[in-house]
Amino acid sequence: MALPLPSFPMRTLSFFSGVLIAAFAMAGTLGVTPVAAQNNSLKSTASTEQVRAELMAYAPQGVPVGQTGALAGTGASVAAGQSTQEAPVWVGLQLTHAPHWHTYWKNSGDSGLPTELEWTLPPGVMAGDIAWPLPRKFPIGQLANYGYDGTVLLPVPLTITPEYKPSAFSNTLDVKLKASWLVCRQECIPQDAEFALQIPLRSSTALNGSAFEAAFKSQPQQVEGAHRIELRDGGKRLSVRVEGLPSALQGQVLEMFPETPQVLLTAATPATAGQAPTPSTWSQRWDGKVWTADFPLSPDRSESPSMMPLVLVSGGQGWRAEVPVEGPWPAVAQAATVSPALEAALKANADSQPTTAPPNTAVPAATFMLALVGALIGGLVLNLMPCVFPVLAIKVLGFAQHAQDKRAHRVSGLAYTAGVVLSFLALGALMLGLRAAGEQLGWGFQLQSPAVVAALAVLFTVIGLNLAGLFEFGSFLPSRVATMEAKHPAANSFLTGVLAVAVASPCTAPFMGASLGLAVGLPAMQALLVFGAIGLGMALPYLAASWLPAVARMLPKPGAWMIVFKQFMAFPMFGTVAWLLWVLGQQSGIDGAAALIALLVALAFLLWAVGLGGRTRWSMTALSALALVLLAGAIGPNVVKPMEEAPASASVSTGQRWQPWSHERVAQTLAAGQPVFVDFTAAWCVTCQYNKKTTLNNSDVLAAFDAAKVQTLRADWTRRDPVISAELQRLGRSGVPVYVLLAPGRDPVVLSEILSVADVKAALGRI
Structure with a gap:
């Protein structure tokens, strides 16, 4: 008697692929995570190679809405020496300069321009002048400038008038800023950015209080007298x-x-003493x-x-x-819009800058072809990632089932390839579209969403339980639905390709990071070709095997071994669920991971119940369904609730080897003459975890770091972070892992994504 051939039900993929698509769409619409929906859609920071700018607020007593006596002072009154506390609400632009770069005071001197702030505020709210902190003098040859280096905050008081009447449903005071500044070393670069911030109306805002207090202390005191x-x-x-x-x-x-x-x-x-x-x-x-x-x-x-x-x-x-x-x-000299010295500095800077292609412009054909080849190879390497193996193992069953059916084999290969390539194109188009809208995203952004991680965990749990034999879809689905897989095997292969991309795309591999970094700056059509090349590379082994008869002849004939193999493959699925739960724990904390585990147990109970027979089936199904609904309502929100981050001062000790990355920490360390090694990583990145265990925690590497007196920093991209996304883009990368070695006075060195002890030691030996 012929044994039934196990196969992965198309119905499971159809249903949960819809769940994943909805999760991806929600992630894109809401800014990837619930926190992003509330905060990250507002850009309060902007970064360049020379300056990191951040819009800040300070309202220790809250926003005085409807208080006629609580009008803020103006910048002029502060400059005149009056108390800075007269203004209950302050906003300000903090500029953190890279070493040897500076911006300018209200009087910039010979060759600069002061920073300009253009505010957009609700009716009834007015911005005062900048309360300029004390400047310093920057001699440059025969010229001299007045300005700031290091970190400086330019505070501005807000006047809240009685005419400011927010709606009953408004909880925040919305502040928008368009800022422009000139940053100079020996060369000068004009820069600008737009910022937005929401100040809570019904609570105090004092997170940046120390920065504002330092700026207030740096204000000049007014001196009265017969000057x-x-x-x-x-x-x-x-x-x-x-x-x-x-x-x-x-x-x-x-x-x-x-x-x-x-x-x-x-x-x-x-003049020296006694000099005329x-x-x-x-x-x-x-x-x-x-x-x-x-x-x-x-x-x-x-x-x-x-x-x-x-x-x-x-x-x-x-x-x-x-x-x-x-x-x-x-008589005065003829006024100039731009001083001759500044005009000469800008012209010299333009002449000295290498010609680079602006964003979204085509690159030379040779460079583009190299990117396509790198993307193809990167896609091939993705098949070796452990997060992809469980999905591809499902296809092994399909190979065996159709070993003697050449046509079915080829149709399956084409459908799987279509699913992989189209999924890469869809994810690439979504990322490019969101980036064009101003979002700071990188490749793998979907696993920065707890909702997507949870959906994948549910999907792999259902797959594993089905493979283990806990339930069969045919036992509770109508016969017409249960036979859909036999009628549409190509759709099953297509959806398997979609699933493979969903879990494989965050696993960046060698040659892939540079290609993706280039792709995000190309015109849309060229960028999508790069994404398509990655998908083709990933699907290529299966596509080639499906069209080569020799491979089909090598496969074993269908038999009892397939049932054992099917049950065995449940364990890689459960292993993938364990990994996804760990990733979720990094995003939603222990409560979120525990809540998802409880929901998965309840889901398993429901799937077991619907496979029972007789009256027991209906009573147990009703009980298990009720339990799942109650659990989902009680603890379900914990799954997607972002974990609150502890203040850096509380969570990081000075002696800890891996310190959290920030632009300020890098600038301070380099200014002190110390090299910096930055690990851009994420919990959902399998390559990152492999490199961490095998290389970054290696005793020889740690000893080499200590010998070179290297400060090690870690940029954690597990949850969405626009600042890290912008830094990755600046480095020409679009995903993790990325490893960067910086030394004072030298260009950054970007190491390979597959890191080795020899690579790190060799890079350290060159500084």
């Missing part, structure tokens, strides 16, 4: 007199920063309690102010004096 500026030497020099400074400053050397641009000679140097004034030097002295200075005018002067605000700085503290000018000004 005076006199024009001398035929209007070529200014004599400055400032009274009322603290007595502790008497006898000290002060730095002077004029707020009015293009008046004084910014690059003037202090020259056209390029300035001098200062104390006449009792009065500070006086003699300063040359700029030959390119374009302003003739009657009042000159001056900021005097000593020891990190500042004082501001509004000084009237006495005497007639000489």
